[in-house]
Amino acid sequence: MTLAERWLLPDGVKEVLPPQALQVEAARRRLLDLYDSWGYELVMTPLIENLDSLLVGVGRDLELNTFKVTDQLTGRMLGVRADITQQVARIDANHLTSNGPVRFCYCSTVLHTLPANPLASRNPLQVGAELFGHSGVASDAEIISLMVETLDAMQVNQELSLDLGHVGIYRGLMAEAKLTDNQEAEYFELLQRKDLPEIGRFLRESDLSDEVKAHLTLLPTLHGGREVLAQARSSFTAQDTSIIEALDYLDALADQISQRYPQLDLYFDLSELRGYNYHTGIVFAAYVPRFGQAVAKGGRYDEVGRDFGRARPATGFSADLKTLVELSLLADKSGQKVILAPGFGDSAVQEAVTKLRAQGERVVQLLDDSVVEDAQQFTHQLVQQDGTWVLKSL
Numbered sequence: 001m002t003l004a005e006r007w008l009l010p011d012g013v014k015e016v017l018p019p020q021a022l023q024v025e026a027a028r029r030r031l032l033d034l035y036d037s038w039g040y041e042l043v044m045t046p047l048i049e050n051l052d053s054l055l056v057g058v059g060r061d062l063e064l065n066t067f068k069v070t071d072q073l074t075g076r077m078l079g080v081r082a083d084i085t086q087q088v089a090r091i092d093a094n095h096l097t098s099n100g101p102v103r104f105c106y107c108s109t110v111l112h113t114l115p116a117n118p119l120a121s122r123n124p125l126q127v128g129a130e131l132f133g134h135s136g137v138a139s140d141a142e143i144i145s146l147m148v149e150t151l152d153a154m155q156v157n158q159e160l161s162l163d164l165g166h167v168g169i170y171r172g173l174m175a176e177a178k179l180t181d182n183q184e185a186e187y188f189e190l191l192q193r194k195d196l197p198e199i200g201r202f203l204r205e206s207d208l209s210d211e212v213k214a215h216l217t218l219l220p221t222l223h224g225g226r227e228v229l230a231q232a233r234s235s236f237t238a239q240d241t242s243i244i245e246a247l248d249y250l251d252a253l254a255d256q257i258s259q260r261y262p263q264l265d266l267y268f269d270l271s272e273l274r275g276y277n278y279h280t281g282i283v284f285a286a287y288v289p290r291f292g293q294a295v296a297k298g299g300r301y302d303e304v305g306r307d308f309g310r311a312r313p314a315t316g317f318s319a320d321l322k323t324l325v326e327l328s329l330l331a332d333k334s335g336q337k338v339i340l341a342p343g344f345g346d347s348a349v350q351e352a353v354t355k356l357r358a359q360g361e362r363v364v365q366l367l368d369d370s371v372v373e374d375a376q377q378f379t380h381q382l383v384q385q386d387g388t389w390v391l392k393s394l
Contacts, residue, residue, distance in 0.1 A: 012122035035105035045087035056307035093308035128318030135313035155329040165272035168246035222270040341382040352389040
């Protein structure tokens with residue numbers, strides 16, 4: 001490895017330097033205080049766990065995205081967390097005894113084998129909240145509301161759009177269609193790409209009934225405003241009751257969200273199956289026009305704790321805090337007062353410095369007779385005037 005290569009980080013791994021690091025830390029404090037005000041308890045989960053604990057019940061996608069290492073103490077396989085949700089489910093299942101609603105929040109780095117999208121890093125700073133022990137619309141509405149409040153607090157809310165879906169609709173149609181495993185895998189892949197020509201080809205070559213073909217052709221087109229729910233209801237009335245229940249759930253949830261945030265643009269996508277092997281009900285994501293991917297996302301994942309011995313309904317959301325800071329319109333610290341002061345040795349100087357720092361000012365003291373190489377970083381200087389130490393603008 002050359003000297004130049006030693007300075008390079010792995011592809012997709014990002015570090016945060018001054019002054020952005022201070023902005024990220026300020027945002028972390030702001031959001032954790034927000035979650036605390038809603039009654040969410042902070043948890044700090046380990047960076048690595050037994051691989052089985054990290055991957056139970058979460059599907060193939062998360063397994064592929066998890067770095068795996070061997071524990072030198074036991075020889076067991078360990079995983080570096082790629083998502084904190086599963087760890088929080090373990091905490092709810094094994095460390096708490098409450099049968100009622102329990103709320104958690106977190107903010108820690110996770111590590112991905114591959115970036116989630118071309119704009120993402122492989123070491124996002126995941127911030128989020130999870131609510132366990134309630135399976136109704138009210139808990140989903142609370143989690144979505146907290147996600148909206150998160151984006152408001154970060155001022156990543158300009159022309160904010162909320163994308164809503166429900167995996168129960170797809171599952172109901174699959175129960176009706178009775179596709180083979182290979183057929184369903186092919187249709188699922190085409191559906192996620194919304195590749196209508198290929199979906200048409202796939203259905204023409206299948207031996208499905210005309211009614212099933214019509215439903216599977218319609219599904220990828222069911223996206224847009226609230227009229228999508230009415231269209232789906234009229235088209236799927238005679239199908240599995242779970243489809244109608246899912247549509248009713250989306251209607252009720254949309255009512256609550258619209259009442260709380262009438263300015264929020266609601267968009268429905270009934271073929272959105274992000275985390276299909278993981279989610280059990282609604283899925284949602286927040287978008288803003290100036291970013292090509294979701295800025296926050298989540299959904300319902302009931303009974304996630306079953307493999308830990310305590311099945312509980314759950315819903316939650318997460319976001320990459322570093323991305324939120326990059327998109328934020330909040331004022332940064334570039335206008336902060338930075339004071340240059342003499343070094344240690346004079347008690348009067350030290351008293352003045354201590355007083356300024358107690359007031360929240362940023363004071364940098366000279367070290368011995370060191371020369372200031374970058375004087376432009378300072379806005380003020382502590383100087384002696386008429387026997388007292390005062391601030392002078394630079």
